[in-house]
Amino acid sequence: MRPAVPLIAACVLATAALVATMPRASAQDAPAPNAATEATTPDQATSPSANAGMDEPRTLQPFVASYEAWYEGRHAGTATMQVVRDDAASRWRVDLGVRGDRGFAGIVNLNIEQSTVFDVAGEVYRPLSQATTRKAALFFNRRTTGTYDWRANTARWTGDVSKERRVPVPIEHGDMSGLLINLAVIRDAQPGATLQYRLVDNGRARDYHYQVSAEPESVTVAELSYRALKVERTNGGNDEMILWVADGVPTPVRILQREDGEDAVDLRLVEYRAAP
Template sequence: MRRLAQLTPFLIATLLLATAARSEAIVPKPFTAVYEVSYRGMRAGLLTLKLSRDGATGRYTYETTADPSMLARFFISSAALEKTIMEIGPDGVRPLEWSFEDGKSSTEKDGHLKFDWDRNVATGVVEGKQIELPLEPGLQDRLSITVDVVTSLLRGEEPGTIPLIDNNKIKRYDYAKKETSSMDTKLGKVDTVLYESTRQNSDRQSRFWMVPKMEYLAVRAEQVRKGKVETVMVLQSFEQR
């Protein structure tokens, strides 16, 4: 390995710039996005995604709320809330606390996890089961993984494989860039890049049409099972703060 003194001034400057860029976290701006959701061709209602930042702590909150259609109310409540609290630093997204409440009187489907990065353990209760799992670098929850993907892309990095806590297991999702295309949306015609998410030994697949010029906002998302599209989300409105 070359010694630092042997490096040319140009290379030294490049290293210094890279170090400076690494020390400053590149983060997505807070936003609110509303999607129309359909399941197997039937309208299921609206889903609102909101990313906010606490100015006092610097922590980020990402949450989803639903406005289900009449038929979908049999399956999901308008009071349902899923939320994650995160830190976003030079090394990416680190979840601190995740929770899900299905909005019903029973708590059997609810969940809550705390990520203790000092002790490297995640603990909590999900669907009535006690959870205690070891943490590992890059580990995400069901919501923070979305912010982690966007943050990686904003930094010019590919998401690659991301470990995720889902219920009482750690699963690994592979994100791969597929193709670029133009798409007509509620916001007008936009240039998108398609990313696909897959998991080994799973028959499910997720697709995201993201807009690089809008901080990789997804204007369309699909969940596919056994080669058939089941759930579709289409962007209806977007506000960035």
């Protein structure tokens, strides 16, 4: 087993890769999603309608999803992902929160929050602002914010970020934050497809390439069974990122980060529900 401290770094990496994203103050000001809609049940998750063919268009819809967070095969905490719509401003927000409540992650009270405000330009999810907060008792309390200026075509990060990553990053049409890439994978995954995105997040830009499996496969998470397409990042070197996408589910049913061939951070969907 690896030392305990890398758990923090691994969770941070997983959050940035989400993975999947506006300054936190804006996130707090936005209306909270209505949780009145019933969450999925095992029967709903395995029903034919929830696992039908993967060729129907997937439209962006508000949702709230809960995950179990695992590290090296051990349950380490929980995670929540949500997409919220602000009709008045014609904007959206995607949030991801990871909280450690078991093992070393629980001892240090690990808490990571990431958020992106974005709009939709045609079929493109266009980031406008991004924020990340990372806390662990007695270890660190760090916050970074990013702004995407589509008039100047640059993005800039401030806060607890190195001097090198404070330099404006040139951006181009189609660039996304880590959380937006996950939404794009949900939208774009089709059997056998090759997906290419450009990540601009935390003061740097990188190309991400993914390969979608030819057919859906069975995947069981939190006692729920899905037929899901496996989407693997193909240019990660020794760091692998794998997502499973099930038709009718607005968020990945599982997100796995592997390091040197071994499971590291593993987010497994517990439930999801639509939000207004």
